[in-house]
Amino acid sequence: MQPYTTLIQAAELRRLLEHGGTPIVILDASFDLADPAAGRRAYEEGHLPGARYVHLDEDLSGTKTGRNGRHPLPSREDFARRVARLAITPVTQVVVYDRQGASFCARAWWMLKWLGHDAVAVLDGGVQAWLEAGGTLTREAPIPVPDKALDAPPYPLRDPRLPWIDVEGLEAALAAGGTQVVDARAPERYRGDVEPLDPVAGHIPGAVNRFFRDNLAEDGRFRTPQELRAAFQALLGDRAPTDLVHQCGSGVTACHNVLAMEVAGLAGSRLYPGSWSEWCADPRRPVARG
Numbered sequence: 001m002q003p004y005t006t007l008i009q010a011a012e013l014r015r016l017l018e019h020g021g022t023p024i025v026i027l028d029a030s031f032d033l034a035d036p037a038a039g040r041r042a043y044e045e046g047h048l049p050g051a052r053y054v055h056l057d058e059d060l061s062g063t064k065t066g067r068n069g070r071h072p073l074p075s076r077e078d079f080a081r082r083v084a085r086l087a088i089t090p091v092t093q094v095v096v097y098d099r100q101g102a103s104f105c106a107r108a109w110w111m112l113k114w115l116g117h118d119a120v121a122v123l124d125g126g127v128q129a130w131l132e133a134g135g136t137l138t139r140e141a142p143i144p145v146p147d148k149a150l151d152a153p154p155y156p157l158r159d160p161r162l163p164w165i166d167v168e169g170l171e172a173a174l175a176a177g178g179t180q181v182v183d184a185r186a187p188e189r190y191r192g193d194v195e196p197l198d199p200v201a202g203h204i205p206g207a208v209n210r211f212f213r214d215n216l217a218e219d220g221r222f223r224t225p226q227e228l229r230a231a232f233q234a235l236l237g238d239r240a241p242t243d244l245v246h247q248c249g250s251g252v253t254a255c256h257n258v259l260a261m262e263v264a265g266l267a268g269s270r271l272y273p274g275s276w277s278e279w280c281a282d283p284r285r286p287v288a289r290g
Contacts, residue, residue: 010124040053052142072251073114079111084153101213110271129220162271179244185209185276197249203276215228223260232261245271248275251272
């Protein structure tokens with residue numbers, strides 16, 4: 001079976017689960033920035049059978065220093081240990097979902113790619129699509145991870161499947177020219193009209209806005225590859241996909257735009273994980289508004 005590497009439809013996931021034979025781990029990454037406990041509560045009230053919960057702050061982020069953003073990446077070595085404890089191996093098909101239009105599970109998708117795992121896909125449409133396809137939710141806890149998995153060595157580090165750039169690299173790239181930053185936040189946050197989460201309002205000078213929710217159709221599923229390709233080609237102009245750097249508030253919803261470009265067949269764009277919350281933590285860095 002060819003692995004699912006970007007999106008998986010609910011009917012396809014049902015078929016995989018019913019037929020067996022393919023080792024699958026399902027991760028529920030539901031979250032709410034305003035209420036960090038809300039995602040776990042929603043998971044406990046009903047989740048896909050067998051799904052395990054991953055928390056943005058606890059499982060998909062590293063240690064904050066006050067200068068590295070609100071959701072800094074852990075080291076790849078630390079994340080490899082966390083992934084192994086979820087019983088994920090290099091041959092596992094991972095499926096990630098949430099209840100927020102893939103705004104948080106896209107981060108889990110990106111991080112597994114960053115670790116070198118290729119067979120990871122977002123459940124297109126999330127919980128609602130699962131229910132519409134005849135799937136059910138359960139409150140039952142998943143089967144415990146075997147002790148041997150808890151004691152297993154970390155997931156073997158491989159070459160990352162997706163590129164990224166740190167703040168020093170981004171500053172150098174912007175100074176050299178040719179790099180286009182794409183800001184995934186809502187337009188009013190991009191413009192600096194409001195800023196509910198970070199101490200400084202505005203955006204990285206030269207950045208253009210692509211609100212991540214524009215990647216979704218009215219039914220909550222991703223737009224067609226053709227529609228996404230047209231939208232991102234308009235941002236690219238004469239540039240190659242590798243010239244695009246995605247950012248948001250803290251390196252979470254920017255992953256949604258990375259995923260959308262991969263779905264569109266525009267591979268190679270980079271994530272700036274620190275994003276606005278890291279950029280604006282240093283008063284020496286310039287800020288644009290409007």
